[in-house]
Amino acid sequence: MWGRNDLALARDPSTRFLPGLLAVLVYLAVLAAIGGLTAHGFVESWDQRLAGTMTVQIPPVAGAEAEASRETASERREAVLRLLRVTPGIAAARPLPDAEAAALLEPWLGPELVGALPMPTLVDVRLSAGQPLDRGALADRLENAAPGTTLDDHARWLADAQALGRSIAATGLVVIVLVSLAAVLAVVFAVRTGLGVHRNEIEILHLIGAPDRFIAAQFQRHTGRLALAGAVCGAVLAAATVAALQWTAADAAAVSGPAGLASLLDAVEFGLRDWLVLAVLPVAATLIATLTARASVLVSLARLP
Amino acid sequence: MVRFENVFMRYDGGPVILRDVSFELEPGSFHFLTGGSGAGKSTLLRLMYLGARPVSGRVHLFDRDVARIRRSERPAMRRRVGVVFQDFRLIPHLSALDNVALPLRIAGTREALIREHVPELLAWVGLSSHLDALPATLSGGQQQRIAIARAVIGRPSLLLADEPTGNVDDRIAVRLLYLFEELNKMGTTVLIATHNESLVRRFDHPRLHLEGARLTRVSVSGTAMSTPASAVQAAAAAARPA
Numbered sequence: 001m002w003g004r005n006d007l008a009l010a011r012d013p014s015t016r017f018l019p020g021l022l023a024v025l026v027y028l029a030v031l032a033a034i035g036g037l038t039a040h041g042f043v044e045s046w047d048q049r050l051a052g053t054m055t056v057q058i059p060p061v062a063g064a065e066a067e068a069s070r071e072t073a074s075e076r077r078e079a080v081l082r083l084l085r086v087t088p089g090i091a092a093a094r095p096l097p098d099a100e101a102a103a104l105l106e107p108w109l110g111p112e113l114v115g116a117l118p119m120p121t122l123v124d125v126r127l128s129a130g131q132p133l134d135r136g137a138l139a140d141r142l143e144n145a146a147p148g149t150t151l152d153d154h155a156r157w158l159a160d161a162q163a164l165g166r167s168i169a170a171t172g173l174v175v176i177v178l179v180s181l182a183a184v185l186a187v188v189f190a191v192r193t194g195l196g197v198h199r200n201e202i203e204i205l206h207l208i209g210a211p212d213r214f215i216a217a218q219f220q221r222h223t224g225r226l227a228l229a230g231a232v233c234g235a236v237l238a239a240a241t242v243a244a245l246q247w248t249a250a251d252a253a254a255v256s257g258p259a260g261l262a263s264l265l266d267a268v269e270f271g272l273r274d275w276l277v278l279a280v281l282p283v284a285a286t287l288i289a290t291l292t293a294r295a296s297v298l299v300s301l302a303r304l305p
Numbered sequence: 306m307v308r309f310e311n312v313f314m315r316y317d318g319g320p321v322i323l324r325d326v327s328f329e330l331e332p333g334s335f336h337f338l339t340g341g342s343g344a345g346k347s348t349l350l351r352l353m354y355l356g357a358r359p360v361s362g363r364v365h366l367f368d369r370d371v372a373r374i375r376r377s378e379r380p381a382m383r384r385r386v387g388v389v390f391q392d393f394r395l396i397p398h399l400s401a402l403d404n405v406a407l408p409l410r411i412a413g414t415r416e417a418l419i420r421e422h423v424p425e426l427l428a429w430v431g432l433s434s435h436l437d438a439l440p441a442t443l444s445g446g447q448q449q450r451i452a453i454a455r456a457v458i459g460r461p462s463l464l465l466a467d468e469p470t471g472n473v474d475d476r477i478a479v480r481l482l483y484l485f486e487e488l489n490k491m492g493t494t495v496l497i498a499t500h501n502e503s504l505v506r507r508f509d510h511p512r513l514h515l516e517g518a519r520l521t522r523v524s525v526s527g528t529a530m531s532t533p534a535s536a537v538q539a540a541a542a543a544a545r546p547a
Contacts, residue, residue, distance in 0.1 A: 006407060008398040204394045207356060208455070209384030210411045211377075302376070305358075 006205070007198045007215070009222040014193035018223065018289075021186050022230030023237065026285050029179040030238035033277045036172025043158075043165030050154045054125040054135075056080060056093070059148040060118035076146035077121050083145045084125060089133030096122040183285060184292045187227075191219055191296040202301075216297040220290050227289035231282035239278055306332045306463060306494045307353055312362030314348055322348045324518040326362070330463075330496060335489045337505045338498040340515030346498035347391055349515065350465045353496070354388045355379055367462070384412060387461035387493075389469045393452040395440040401427060401451045402436040408459040426454045429484065431477065445472035453481060457488055464488060466497045470504060482508055 009015065058076055077095060084093035101122050102114045109117070127133060135153060142149040195202065202215055307330040314323035322345040330336060340346050351357045352364050355371060364371045366382060374382060387408075395404045405427060406419045424436055430450040432438075440448050449472045456464060464485065470478035482497075482504065489495045496513075499505060505512060514521045 004410075006396065006399060006403070006410070011398070201396050204396060205407070205411070206380070207354060207383065207388065207390075207394070208408050208411065209380045209382075209386075210407075211380040214380075214411055 005218050005222060007194075007201050007218050007222075009194060009198070009218065012194050012197055014197060015190045015222065015226060018186065018190055018226040019230035019233070022183060022227050022285060022289065023234035025179045025183050025186075026231045026234030026282055027238045027241075029176050029285070030235055030278060030281050031241065032172040032175035032179070033281060034238070034242055034274050036169040037273060037277065039165040039168035039172075043162050046161055047158060050158060052127045052129065053154070054127065055152045055154070056084065056123040056125055056142065057150045057152060058121040058123070058146050059150075060120055073121070076149075077123075079145040080123060080142060080149055083141055084123065087133070087138060087141075089128050089131040090125055091128040092126040094124045094126075096124055180285075180288060183227075183288055187223060187289045187292040188296045191223070191293050192300060194219060195297065195300050206304075212298055212301040215301060216294045219297045220294040223293035224286060224290040227286045228282070231285040234285075235278050235282040242274070306330045306334070306367065307496075308363075308365040309352075310363040310365070312352065312359045312364060314345070314352065314357070314359050321518050323352075323359070323515075323520075326520045328513060328520055328522065330494055332462075332494055333489070333492055335486070335495045335510045336497070337508075337510055337512040338496055338515065339500060339502075339505060339512055340498075341500065344515040345518060346515055347467050349520075350388070350467050350496070350498055353463070353465055354386050355383060380411075384408065384459065385462040387456035387459065387464045389449075389452050389456045389464075389466035391467040391471070391498075393440070393448045395448055395451055395455075397440055400437045400439060401432055401443070401447075404440065404451055405454045405458055408455060412459060423454075423458065426458055427451075430454050430481070446474070446477065449473060450477070450481070453484070457484065457493075460488070460491065461493060464493050464495045466495075468499055469497060470499065470501055475503075478504055479507070 058073075058080055061072055061076070081093055081095065084090050098119060101119060105119075106114050135151060139151045142151060205215055309326050309328050312323055312326040313321065314326075315321045326349070338346050338349065348357065352359055352371075353366065355366070355374070358372065366374075367385065369382070396407070399407070402423050405423045409419050409423070424433065427433055427436060430453060432447060432450055432454075435443060435447060438447075440451065443451070449469065453466070453469055456466065466485065469485075470481055473481065478501065485495050485497065486508070511522070
């Protein structure tokens with residue numbers, strides 16, 4: 001890549017925009033890739049966290065009935081817990097303390113409403129590994145034990161989250177493809193302009209016996225240098241942006257607490273895979289630019305008589 | 306080495322520059338190509354270094370019909386031909402040394418050998434103190450000598466020189482002709498287009514003469530030997546070194 005250049009390509013103004021453009025494109029590609037991977041990782045992490053769990057929700061008894069008989073609510077809860085604990089396939093059933101449930105809802109409803117509104121009782125259910133559970137039958141029995149009780153196996157939430165994660169990942173992929181296409185077009189444009197600017201020197205090289213690949217190698221080396229410089233700058237800027245985002249998320253999580261939305265982002269770690277993306281994308285961009293330059297020169301020269 | 310058979314040449318509907326030209330250059334021969342300005346000397350050379358194609362007729366180079374040479378084969382053919390262009394055709398941003406080194410670099414010669422041989426040749430043509438000079442800073446004669454050095458550095462099988470002494474004084478012109486003769490003694494076929502009659506007379510080599518778009522072979526003594534439509538064999542006989 002660092003060999004000598006017999007064409008004065010470095011003085012050619014038509015290629016000076018390449019490093020800047022490549023920096024922007026690599027910056028976008030790295031962010032898109034890390035965004036896509038993060039979304040995928042986020043969904044995977046929730047899938048693992050929620051696998052083997054269910055939540056049973058026992059609604060409060062509405063109006064004066066509830067005030068009149070707190071015992072009814074307690075009986076409903078006990079009936080549900082008894083049923084759950086004897087059901088094959090369920091390893092444990094733990095009612096969520098009221099304070100914990102309130103803490104989960106507080107960021108969404110505010111402290112005033114959480115205190116004022118009747119709260120459902122939530123029961124965290126852990127399933128036994130390898131033991132099947134008939135969820136339909138369980139739901140029916142729960143309804144009999146305490147009318148209005150619902151069983152949530154998180155499938156719908158997870159399906160939505162997975163669809164969202166897939167959409168973000170696909171969008172990231174589309175961005176990378178578009179960015180690659182833009183890089184290819186920019187290099188083709190720069191190379192063709194360069195071929196026009198250096199037409200005389202290229203003719204001389206041809207006349208003294210230079211094969212097309214000798215001329216292509218000159219463009220390839222020059223484009224490779226420019227692309228690498230731009231790509232490294234773009235990757236460094238992207239790394240700085242990701243670091244800033246993480247720092248912001250960590251800061252927001254510290255303020256909003258474990259129930260806050262920011263804690264979800266903070267929980268996503270910048271791991272080895274992301275560092276690999278950071279390292280691989282600039283190299284890939286340089287390779288794409290270099291090979292495009294070579295192919296573009298060879299195709300253009302092959303059209304000459 | 307080179308054979309023309311009934312070659313016609315004109316550019317884009319312009320006047321006929323070469324009409325029914327036939328001749329042959331034997332391997333190891335040395336010829337002058339003479340003719341007035343615009344007689345077609347440069348065009349004849351251009352056909353030989355694959356810089357143009359004839360309108361009709363056949364050009365054979367190294368026993369290959371050039372019309373049948375694939376594009377991918379041309380660079381290797383051109384590397385066997387050293388050309389001194391009338392307008393030098395040096396690469397302006399490269400130093401004298403790098404211009405002369407180009408054919409070697411294209412051929413993949415090791416840099417150490419280039420650093421050894423190129424300054425030696427540039428010294429021979431009187432440019433030892435201008436190795437790093439850019440062409441624009443040199444006189445026409447100096448640029449011409451760089452062009453000559455570039456043409457001969459790869460020891461080509463065929464050397465074509467278009468007015469190679471046009472910008473140098475007689476002393477240097479003679480010295481350059483000796484260089485071409487040395488190359489010729491090592492086996493290179495040489496064809497020099499010139500209108501320098503005194504130089505042609507001074508060196509004892511046969512001459513091809515272009516006039517009115519037709520080629521005439523002239524003997525060493527200066528007598529016209531054949532008509533433009535003369536047979537290839539006759540020209541070939543004349544082309545043998547004396």
